[in-house]
Amino acid sequence: xxxxxTDLVSKxxxxxxIEEWFKGFYTINSxxxxxxxxxxxxxxxxxxKDNLMFLLEYPYVDKLYRDTFYSxxxxxxxxxxxxxVRVSIFNPSVNDPNLFDxxxxxxxxxxFIVLRPTPPKVIGRNVINPLAFISHDINICSxxxxxxxxxxKLLASGFPHSTQxxxxxxxxxxxxxxxxxxxxxKYSNYSPLLPSEIHQIxxxxxxxxxxxxxxxxxxxxxxxLKKIGFGVKIYARQAFTSEFEDILRIYVESGIPVIxxxxxxxxxxxxxxxxxxxxxxxxxxxxxxxxxxxxxxxxNIAKCNTKLVFVDDNYPPYQTAEITSPTSxxxxxxxxxxxxxxxxxxxxxKVYMEGGEARxxxxxxxTRLNAFKNRTVAIKTFLTSSRSYKDYLLKLTxxxxxxxxxxxCLSMPKFIWVTEIFDEDQFxxxxxxxxxxxxxxxxxxxxxxxxxFEDNFLKKDTNSGVKAxxxxxxxxxxxxxxxxxxxxx
Amino acid sequence: MATIKNNFDLLVEKLxxxxxxxxxxxxxxxINLQEVFIxxxxxxxxxxxxxxxxxxxxxxxxxxxxxxx
Numbered sequence: 417x418x419x420x421x422t423d424l425v426s427k428x429x430x431x432x433x434i435e436e437w438f439k440g441f442y443t444i445n446s447x448x449x450x451x452x453x454x455x456x457x458x459x460x461x462x463x464x465k466d467n468l469m470f471l472l473e474y475p476y477v478d479k480l481y482r483d484t485f486y487s488x489x490x491x492x493x494x495x496x497x498x499x500x501v502r503v504s505i506f507n508p509s510v511n512d513p514n515l516f517d518x519x520x521x522x523x524x525x526x527x528f529i530v531l532r533p534t535p536p537k538v539i540g541r542n543v544i545n546p547l548a549f550i551s552h553d554i555n556i557c558s559x560x561x562x563x564x565x566x567x568x569k570l571l572a573s574g575f576p577h578s579t580q581x582x583x584x585x586x587x588x589x590x591x592x593x594x595x596x597x598x599x600x601x602k603y604s605n606y607s608p609l610l611p612s613e614i615h616q617i618x619x620x621x622x623x624x625x626x627x628x629x630x631x632x633x634x635x636x637x638x639x640x641l642k643k644i645g646f647g648v649k650i651y652a653r654q655a656f657t658s659e660f661e662d663i664l665r666i667y668v669e670s671g672i673p674v675i676x677x678x679x680x681x682x683x684x685x686x687x688x689x690x691x692x693x694x695x696x697x698x699x700x701x702x703x704x705x706x707x708x709x710x711x712x713x714x715x716n717i718a719k720c721n722t723k724l725v726f727v728d729d730n731y732p733p734y735q736t737a738e739i740t741s742p743t744s745x746x747x748x749x750x751x752x753x754x755x756x757x758x759x760x761x762x763x764x765x766k767v768y769m770e771g772g773e774a775r776x777x778x779x780x781x782x783t784r785l786n787a788f789k790n791r792t793v794a795i796k797t798f799l800t801s802s803r804s805y806k807d808y809l810l811k812l813t814x815x816x817x818x819x820x821x822x823x824x825c826l827s828m829p830k831f832i833w834v835t836e837i838f839d840e841d842q843f844x845x846x847x848x849x850x851x852x853x854x855x856x857x858x859x860x861x862x863x864x865x866x867x868x869f870e871d872n873f874l875k876k877d878t879n880s881g882v883k884a885x886x887x888x889x890x891x892x893x894x895x896x897x898x899x900x901x902x903x904x905x
Numbered sequence: 906m907a908t909i910k911n912n913f914d915l916l917v918e919k920l921x922x923x924x925x926x927x928x929x930x931x932x933x934x935x936i937n938l939q940e941v942f943i944x945x946x947x948x949x950x951x952x953x954x955x956x957x958x959x960x961x962x963x964x965x966x967x968x969x970x971x972x973x974x
Contacts, residue, residue, distance in 0.1 A: 586973050586974070587972055587974055588973070631971050631973025631974075632971070632972055632973075633968060633969075633970060634970040634971075634972055635964070635970075649960070650963040650967055651959075651960075652959075652966040655958075655959040655962035655963045656963070677970055679970065683974055684970050684971050684972045684974065686972040758963060758966060758967055758970070772952070772956060776948075776949065777945065780945045780949070784944060785933065785936060786933075786935065786936055818920065821912075822916055825911070825912035826913060827913075862946065862949060871932075872932040872933055873932065874932070874933070876938075882939075884931070884938065885920055885932050886920075886924050886929050886930065886932045887920065
């Protein structure tokens with residue numbers, strides 16, 4: 417058993433140090449192999465801030481690599497080490513003297529990258545805080561994952577990512593692993609999924625050998641997600657046409673990472689869509705208001721062309737691109753004609769109402785209830801848990817206290833669809849003035865758990881009937897807890 | 906046995922009593938809510954039937970895409 421070796425280096429010295437460690441620990445001496453590793457690593461860290469510090473640790477037992485090691489690499493003639501190198505990332509305040517100062521380390525920690533001994537594809541499992549990147553003005557689904565660095569117990573914040581090794585895992589497996597890793601670390605309902613388990617689940621759905629991997633059919637991703645307990649929904653652009661992008665944005669706004677399928681004539685690729693850039697005035701002003709009644713125009717926020725945030729196994733995490741050109745960040749031009757042709761949504765199994773329906777009900781109510789006369793309003797639809805939503809309501813300080821009480825004592829299912837209604841000029845100030853809360857567990861009818869249309873409160877369900885009341889309302893801060901904002905504002 | 910009223914019903918009673926005392930107009934008084942709900946449910950039923958077909962078409966499309974790069 418090898419004892420632990422550590423070294424703290426700057427970004428400038430990182431690739432040379434990795435070359436030295438790969439030579440020393442993995443006895444890789446081929447100049448071209450070492451050069452390929454350096455190219456791979458420097459491409460990955462290129463967009464990280466220049467002043468960061470990196471702590472290297474060897475040996476590191478990585479669950480993801482060990483799974484592929486025991487199921488595949490150990491059966492090859494060439495020797496592969498079972499150990500990895502872990503690189504922890506810190507703000508520049510970390511130096512050799514304070515490496516044992518737990519508070520300092522906790523404050524400065526920005527995540528980790530595991531390096532596998534599988535050259536040239538050495539970038540393994542990583543969770544990196546977007547704040548480590550030069551550009552980080554993004555809103556994403558993120559989790560806090562338990563980890564350690566220099567013996568300190570720490571939390572890495574971000575979205576799980578790995579590059580493919582090209583032998584046991586391709587884009588399909590890494591995308592599936594990454595999204596399940598996110599859900600399993602965040603919610604106790606789901607278990608993590610390792611590559612050998614993915615292949616095991618799909619063995620009943622495969623007619624050829626699975627390793628070395630030559631990719632998966634998109635339908636297999638959906639099958640695997642369903643098998644492990646998700647209520648999966650699939651949306652193809654060709655079938656959903658004009659609704660396709662709106663529905664995708666509704667799920668992004670709901671903080672649900674979705675698997676995107678991108679294609680052109682020669683490419684079929686899977687990636688995770690995990691968030692969006694912030695709403696800008698420029699993009700918001702471009703939304704064309706749709707007349708719902710002669711005296712009411714509606715700006716649908718799902719039409720706002722914010723960029724999407726991708727976790728793509730061919731690139732470092734958190735790439736941003738337009739919804740219409742999702743692979744524009746690829747250096748190779750053959751990727752630039754790819755479009756998102758389908759997406760797969762791993763929903764909580766008891767969310768029976770889907771995004772398109774929730775938006776439709778909200779639009780129909782707004783149109784038919786005669787509220788917001790002679791106005792242009794903006795609407796934002798999203799799914800959230802009632803637990804998070806009530807926590808938000810409880811902490812709201814700028815809502816009318818009676819309305820707050822009314823909303824708090826409503827009985828809600830685990831998940832609810834919410835449509836917030838804003839005055840056209842108040843959306844960018846995050847101040848809404850109306851609400852529609854729908855029961856996400858109702859697939860056949862529609863239950864309005866509670867709604868606010870100007871100074872009217874409305875509730876409707878099959879058990880207790882309809883309740884309409886006059887209330888006092890003011891504008892109040894909108895709900896923004898589905899995605900974590902990493903920008904500077 | 907006395908009926909135990911939940912917090913929502915207690916609050917609604919209070920608000921309705923206050924509205925009566927103030928002589929405030931009823932909520933949505935110019936709208937037949939039942940008619941509105943029936944219209945929405947009819948339109949929703951049609952939307953769901955269309956969406957179901959779109960989901961079936963999506964399933965067929967997904968079966969033929971290989972993700973390997």
